[in-house]
Amino acid sequence: MAKQTDNNGNGAKLGFESELWKAADALRSNMDAAEYKHVVLGLIFLKYISDAFEEQHAKLEAEVDSGADPEDPDEYRAVNIFWVPPDARWSKLKDEAKQPKIGKIVDDAMIAIEQDNPTLKGVLPKDYAHPRLDKHRLGQLIDLISNIGLGNKADRSKDIL
Incomplete structure (x- = not known):
């Protein structure tokens, strides 16, 4: 079946779709979609707010x-x-991406963000240190997401979801 295209103009061309597919592929082998979507989306949100912050x-x-x-x-x-x-900050996570404790580092980052931003309290995922999540793949995922620019005002105005 041919791929349908969005002709109504409502879909944003984000420019990082291929990076998202690579991120999903990196986790797909040892997690089901219901699990890895939270891993990927949590990291993308962290990258988004970190880029805007920077x-x-x-x-x-x-x-x-x-x-x-x-x-x-x-x-x-x-x-x-x-x-x-x-x-x-994303730069810290990127620097630590290859460390065996990267899952705990990401969890601690999510906790710190929630503590300093009460509107996010209890919202962010904090299960990156879970044993079922391969830390090597998590590091690869952080590297992939690092290539996605989300910080400038034009990027932030796009409808990501």
């Missing part, structure tokens, strides 16, 4: 002489961007 952080760094404080959570909340604590 974009705002760079702006605030440039405005330090004007009194901006890039490490003040209120600077981010004022523009509807989640505060991401230093140990929960």
